[in-house]
Amino acid sequence: MTREEVYERLNGVFERVFDIDGIRVSDATTAADVKGWDSMEHINLIFAVENEFGLKFNIGEVNKFKNVGEMVDMILERT
Amino acid sequence: MSLTSVDFLIFAAASLVLYYLFPIRYRFVPLLAADLFFIVRADSLPAVSVMLFMIVLSWGAALYLNGHEERTGADRVVTFGSVICLTGILFALKENRFFVWLLNLLPDRLTGGAPLTAPVLSGVTPLGISYFALVLISYVLEVYWKTERAEKNPLRFAAFAGFFPLLTSGPIVKYNDSYREITEGHAISYRNITAGAQRVLWGFFKKLVISERLAVIVNTVYAEPDVYRGTYAVLAVFLFTLQLYTDFSGCIDICLGVSRMMGITLPENFSLPFMSLTLEEFWRRWHITLGAWLRQYILYPVLKTDLWRRFGKFSRDRLGKRTGADFAKKLPMYCALMISWFMVGFWHGGEWKYIFGVGLLQGGIIVAGQILSPVFVRCAGLLRINRDCDSYRLFCRIRTFAFFSLGLSMFRAQDLHSGFVLWKSFFTYNPWVLFDGSLYELGLSVTEIHILILALAILAAAGLLCAHREMSLTDWLSGQNPPLRWILIIGLLFFVIVYGCYGPGFDMQSFIYANF
Numbered sequence: 001m002t003r004e005e006v007y008e009r010l011n012g013v014f015e016r017v018f019d020i021d022g023i024r025v026s027d028a029t030t031a032a033d034v035k036g037w038d039s040m041e042h043i044n045l046i047f048a049v050e051n052e053f054g055l056k057f058n059i060g061e062v063n064k065f066k067n068v069g070e071m072v073d074m075i076l077e078r079t
Numbered sequence: 080m081s082l083t084s085v086d087f088l089i090f091a092a093a094s095l096v097l098y099y100l101f102p103i104r105y106r107f108v109p110l111l112a113a114d115l116f117f118i119v120r121a122d123s124l125p126a127v128s129v130m131l132f133m134i135v136l137s138w139g140a141a142l143y144l145n146g147h148e149e150r151t152g153a154d155r156v157v158t159f160g161s162v163i164c165l166t167g168i169l170f171a172l173k174e175n176r177f178f179v180w181l182l183n184l185l186p187d188r189l190t191g192g193a194p195l196t197a198p199v200l201s202g203v204t205p206l207g208i209s210y211f212a213l214v215l216i217s218y219v220l221e222v223y224w225k226t227e228r229a230e231k232n233p234l235r236f237a238a239f240a241g242f243f244p245l246l247t248s249g250p251i252v253k254y255n256d257s258y259r260e261i262t263e264g265h266a267i268s269y270r271n272i273t274a275g276a277q278r279v280l281w282g283f284f285k286k287l288v289i290s291e292r293l294a295v296i297v298n299t300v301y302a303e304p305d306v307y308r309g310t311y312a313v314l315a316v317f318l319f320t321l322q323l324y325t326d327f328s329g330c331i332d333i334c335l336g337v338s339r340m341m342g343i344t345l346p347e348n349f350s351l352p353f354m355s356l357t358l359e360e361f362w363r364r365w366h367i368t369l370g371a372w373l374r375q376y377i378l379y380p381v382l383k384t385d386l387w388r389r390f391g392k393f394s395r396d397r398l399g400k401r402t403g404a405d406f407a408k409k410l411p412m413y414c415a416l417m418i419s420w421f422m423v424g425f426w427h428g429g430e431w432k433y434i435f436g437v438g439l440l441q442g443g444i445i446v447a448g449q450i451l452s453p454v455f456v457r458c459a460g461l462l463r464i465n466r467d468c469d470s471y472r473l474f475c476r477i478r479t480f481a482f483f484s485l486g487l488s489m490f491r492a493q494d495l496h497s498g499f500v501l502w503k504s505f506f507t508y509n510p511w512v513l514f515d516g517s518l519y520e521l522g523l524s525v526t527e528i529h530i531l532i533l534a535l536a537i538l539a540a541a542g543l544l545c546a547h548r549e550m551s552l553t554d555w556l557s558g559q560n561p562p563l564r565w566i567l568i569i570g571l572l573f574f575v576i577v578y579g580c581y582g583p584g585f586d587m588q589s590f591i592y593a594n595f
Contacts, residue, residue, distance in 0.1 A: 039363075039374050040412060043382050059383060060224025063375045064255070 001079050006053075006072050013048045017041065027069030053079055080120050082247055082333045082590065083286055083581065090117070091337050094243075098341050099267050106264030107238040110341075117243035121206040130205035133168060134240045136161055137215040141222040141229035150223070158223040162216055169212040170429075172204040177429025206593075207246030209426060213372050215240060218254040220376065227255050235262050244334035248327060248592035250348040250368040253375075257345060265342025274553040275340030280571055281552065282332030285325040286590075287579030289538060292531045293322035295522040301491060304500060307521075309507030314518075316501070319491045320484040321535070323591055324352070327366075330590045354546050356475040358482050359445045365483075369426065378419045387411055406450065413446045420445075427490070432498055436489025444482050530578050 007025070014023045018036045031037040037045070046062050049071065055078045065071045080087050094113035101109050118127055140161035144154055170178070176197040183194050205211075218240075221227040230236040239261050245252060252261075265271070300307040300315035307315065328349045338345050348367050355361035362370055381387055391411040399407040417439065424438020448455075459466055485502075492498035512518065519525055541552055548555055556564055 039378075040416075043379055043412075058224045059375070059380050060221055060226035062379055062383070064226050 001076065003072060003076065006075050006079075009052055010049070010068070010072065010075075013045070013052050017045050017048050025068045027067065027072065029068040030066070049075070055079065080117065082330060083283060091340075095337075095340055098264075101264070103264035103266060107235050107262045110242070110261070111234055111238040114238060114241040114243045117246065118206065118241060121246075123202050125203040126205040129168065129172070129203055130208070130211070130241065133165055133205075133208075133212065133215055134237055135233070136164060137219050137240070138230070138233055138236045140219050142231065144219075144222050145229035145231075154223065158219060161219050165212050165216050165219075169208060172200050173209055174425060174429030175200065177425065177434075180429070180431075207249075210245055210249045210251050211240055213251050213376075214245075214254065217372065217376060221254055227258075230258070238262055242338075244338045245345075247334065248330040248590055250331060250334075250346050251372050252345060252368065253372070260343055260345070268342060270557070271342045272340050274557065275336045275338070277553050277556060277568060278332050278336030278339060280336075280568070280575065282329040282334075282336060283575050283579065284534070284571060285329030285332065285538070287575055287581055288534045289531065290322050290325040290329060291580035292523060292527060292534075293318050293325065295527075297322055297491070299522045301501075304497065304504060308504035309509040310512050311509075311517075311521075312501055312504045312507075314513075316484050316488040316491075317480070320480065320487050323487060323490075324349075325538070326590055327592050330592065351542055351546050353480060353542070354476065355479050356472060357445075357448065358441060358479050359448070361479050361483055362441065362445075369423065373419050373422055373426075377422050378415055381415045381418055382412070387415065390414070409449070413450075416446060417442050431495045432489045432492055435495060436486040436492075436498065440486045440489070441483070534574075534578070 011024055014025055014034065015021060018034055018041065020035065023034070025034070031042065043062070046057060050056055053075050055075070057074065061074060065074075080090065090113075094109065097109040097112070098106055118130065122130070140157050143157050147154055179195050179197040218227070222229045230239075239254075239258050242252075242261050297315050297319045300311050301319075304312070331348045335345050335347070346368055350364040350367060352361050352364040355364055391408075394407045394410045395404070398410065402410075420438045420442025421434060422438070423441070424434035424436065427433035427437055465471060488501055489495065489498040492501055519528065523531065544555060545552055556567065559567075
């Protein structure tokens, strides 16, 4: 899977979780850039990403993501 | 050694000189020496031994886990064995009253009839165990999850785990955020020394000028709940919130200031909490590092268990039609949140006054607020209330302050029952005590009250300035021209020296969070 393909699917996940139509995330996107991305929604986002890509993050990884780019790196590493 | 004592100032200055005398690579050595001196001064030999055992256990467990490509059953035994051991020591030494309470619920034939009493273990309890135990647990777990590598050098690790500014009241640092910051030496810098010293001075101002005076009024009211009812009780509850804030954040200012003077930047524990519009936001700005720790090591792991996922599926499938899809979807989160809130209270002490006041009550208000949010929005619409204006935001801030203070009144009360008695006394009608001079009979003279009001005004002005400029006070100060900067610093120093509560004959209150 290419980075672009991951982003295409990830944008859909963000749309569903945060209920924002047409949202486009990038490597530099952080929780501060997305309305509603607080500590509670963070875990819902993780679940949605795990379901979308069929993988599991451990808790250490869940806590470690500092931006979307790091999440995408991990997805590419696992798929 | 109290952080506001002359002994501590001499100790901090000596540690600083020693720290910068060593080559940068080896600056963890004087740090370790300072840690040891601080700990040995504070603790008995058994308490030091307990702390040493916990540090060696964590270091050894992580070293064993290091380098294994795939996690094995033995890795899991070592990880969870050491985490259970660390947690067990913490619970046994700090939260044992809760377990004694549980044992007393058992039938008499099992307990022998006589009620059990909690053992007094203060002699073997290391200073700051509630803080460094959480740091050690997070370290072992991070190495197990392979998000961090273990430290091989035991001395360097001990310098981090026993870092003396963190032992009084935290903040609770995470290994991956602060390990290198603490143990890798920093070059001396004028900016760090001055900003750190300013922060220490600000901490002294909060503690010695404000908190100590508020404590006099609060202690007077809480000592005689039958006499001081109604307005007195409500006032004492609100003032205790301010007392705790100035005490706890003042202590954190001193700790972070001393660290900053060594070039070490640690995570903030407060971020203008009284600007919060909701209780949920408040707890993201108050005791930030405890909230972050519990979220990462309790809330998220609970939510990621298979049991909780099955609960989520059950909730959506079975309860969705009866309760509404949104509520059914969020129910597992609400339940996990309440577990976390129980732990917030439990961490403060194994007593129901903490578990209820700063745990379940706070969590209950937050969860209820989320569930009822659509109702509130609809009511505001029907009543044509503008929710996007300064007056409404002020109302929200006062409401948040009141909710938090209500829970905190339990924290200050003797026990849960005394807390409820205090709540009941709120309904005594005596508002005239605010105007007839009665408040001057609560232990502070007229002059003392005027100093307190002036100091609180300075604190509020500084908070508003930081909120408006979106920067820390030291950063704002560094941007001012030197004459104004030095006038403010020297003015504050004299204010603390002249109006601070200290010296021979003064019974200083210990830092409230130093008891946890």
